[in-house]
Amino acid sequence: MKIRKIIERIFFFLLVVWAASTITFFIPRISSRNPVRERFGQLARSGGFAPADLEIIIESFNQKFGLDLPLWEQYTNYVGSLARLDLGVSMFQFPKTVGELINESLPWTIGLLVTTTILSFIIGNLMGAIAAWPKAPRWLRNLAMPFVLFMGVPPVLLAIFLLFFIAFRLKFLPLGGAYSIGTVPNLSLEFALDVLKHQILPATAMIFGSVGGWVLSMRGMGITIQGEDYVLFAEHKGLSGFTIFKDYYLRNALLPQVTAFALALGNVVSSGIIIEQLFGLPGIGTLLHNAIKFNDFVVIYGVVLFITIAIAALMVFVELLYPLLDPRIQD
Amino acid sequence: MTTTTITNSEEIKKPSNLSLRLGYIRRNPGLALGVAILISLILFTVIGLMNIDSDDAYPLSVMGRQAPSIEFPFGTDYFGRDLYAALVVGMWQTALIGVIAGAIGTFIGIILGFVSAFYGGILDTIIKGVCQILMPIPVFLIQVIIAGSLNKDDVTVFTMALIVVLLAWMWPTLVIRSQVLSMKERQFVSVAKLSGMNNIEIIFAEIFPNLLPFIAASFVWSVFSAVFASFYLAVIGLGPLREPLLGNIIWGAQSQGAFFNGWWWWPLAPATLMVLILTSLALINMGLDELANPRVRRTE
């Protein structure tokens, strides 16, 4: 049975990737825009080369990237290269492959997005669980309220204000960049602290943006769970409030939250992209932002696909690990 | 015992009771606050639309970079827009995107959710499957691709709404599907079935009224995400750049370094309005959610 489940999940994973790649492939081709012509047109206007050469350049470019082939052939080539895990070659950072570009920026994104998502998950779920726990002191239960109110503040907006007041006005923290100008990346503690200092503001903006959602869903879950018979029976057993909270209430209320974790990562991507750009962090967000600016659509698709694959893979991973958390789901 | 049958008939009574729910608003100050903020925002926009010359909302209509004064209560920006006029028009357009996208998304959600839950079988498998396959794909990235593929002239407030809604119907569909499924199992539906009502009658007479809080919550959530998404698309430079959408005003201010140049009034007002819109929608959504799920209702 176990094997069947794994195969099912992998099939689901492939479907998600196929759907994402098909969407990213066809949408730009339905539109009348020609990114190659636009891009080279831009260059030509800025005086790079004569308009006469433009057609030749575009044609060779189209040939190089197979853009002169019929649509279905482009599609099969595209899906075929995907199957070989080949995301293509950047159009405007030419010799570099999309894979290389993603590789360079990935550590920064994992450092910010993944860390803040995990932190928000822990903070939000703990606060939400406490907010729904009738025996917790009132002040502790209300601690979650400000985070819920922050749901109405887009992280990007918060980031703009933090940047101005904390970094520019009060000069507490650096204005941006991944590390101080003039330092060379190395493995010293000093450098690590410097990087950390640069991450505080973007991380704060990200965390404030997503804790509220966890608080709310956990609070709802918690209210359901605390009415369950096993929590009541645990009280009848004379267990301390803390034991019931930890082993009976939180443990069960967390189960659906865990499955939502991978999807949440997908939701923070949007804020993450802009915040990276805002703080000048060289992550995947900045890579995507620049690709949009320069119409480097191979990179755009590559990044979109990569993020989708990462999220879908995480979902499958969580689902396969889920039986460890919930013994009821074994077969 | 005869008494058991009597208690049963009490359970069969339908859970909707409008007066009780209205009374509940008093115990749910969040919902009341959300509605109050929303009404003030609507008043700001409506009164504003009657007072401003909408041409002033576009560049080079007034002298730029003026701090708030009697003549320009919200100041003017670097591009020479009267910020009061820009904010009013921006509010109107933001609301338009939100409501169009929210309405279409919820409508699709209702139809697909009902069909999926009520007819089941292969239709249900397909609808649910498609939703689940599309869910892990980050909506915003697809929106970026769509918006990026359009000609700049084609990006209007209306296409913006369509872009936003294109991948925002899955969540409402799944929510409504699961609610209809659970309602189908409730006693009052079985009673309706036994008393000879057909499916259509049951949907409209029994299930739909009880689903209203969920539908309303789902609509508010869709508007929330649409406003959010349009803000981010504007920020990333893919919105209708000429229009004074709130997101565009904020991003315009940011890219001209408004704060650093001391033009604090420029980003402050649109940011405040944006936060107020989103906060009021979030509060209303939470309130409706509580209304719809009695278990989440506060006891104090």
Added chain:
Amino acid sequence: MEPALKINNLQVSYYTDAGRARALDGVNLTLNPGEKLGLVGESGSGKSTMALAMMRMIKPPGRIEGGEVIIGDVNLTTLSEEDMLKARLSRIAYIPQGAMNSLNPVTRIGAQMVDAIKAHDTGMSKKEIIEKSMESLESVDLKREVFKMYPHELSGGMKQRVCIAIGILLEPQVIVADEPTSALDVITQRQVMETIDKVQDKLGAAIILIGHDMGLMAQFVDRVAVMYTGRLMEVSSVKDMFTRPKHPYAVDLIHSLPNLENKGVFKGIPGVAPALLRLPSGCSFHPRCSQAIEICQKDTPPYQEIEDNRFAACHLFQEKA
């Protein structure tokens, strides 16, 4: 003999938007060690409230407003919150109604027994705790292997047995079983009842069995208490209650039971049980009572001994007191 349980004038109210509902209104009850009492009544009559009040588990908006629950020589109502935690399971244990769902689905049975013992300062070593838990499982006719299993691997009857095993872990003086068999099929019901009977005999604990299955009650309990709108209407021995009930409500209740003589003919009790928020004046049963007299509308009848070891709250038996 020193009674195992004494309940004096126990009062519980729930405060709702619509007003104050008296869920328990001056309940008095005495139980001897080893005695089995069945507590019956319609839904909402206050049976479960009584179980929760004895465990001091009434939650807001409810409140214990007066009275005492005394087990042996300890008055539970005056214990500190901390001491009450220790008293649960060690002095008074509760066997839940919804046994299907009363065990934590994500941890093993063993862990749910061990944490219960650990919460009380028993001074037992880890090994002793495990041994004690396994013995307890055996005493309810479960295998020792159940200790390592998860709740979803057990049948409904087995889960209920686990709950009983947990209930007797610390040999309490009083056991409260709230409809312990309501979710089980008839055969399992009987087996579970026999198990309760067996372990109770071994412990010599007093037991209060809450339920509305009068037939099942008749076979297992010594005395029956009939409850209506948060008050005890009559408490008599099982034999007296079934052969010659006294209180008009008890009479109606017994007559509404199907029996061999009047097969298929059910005699219900006319009217509806009143809502606790709008109790009638005087005796709360008087609007439905066929023998009501004038005073019933005005005065609440006192609960008193009307015969040897029979108690009732009814104006009809006032003079015999």
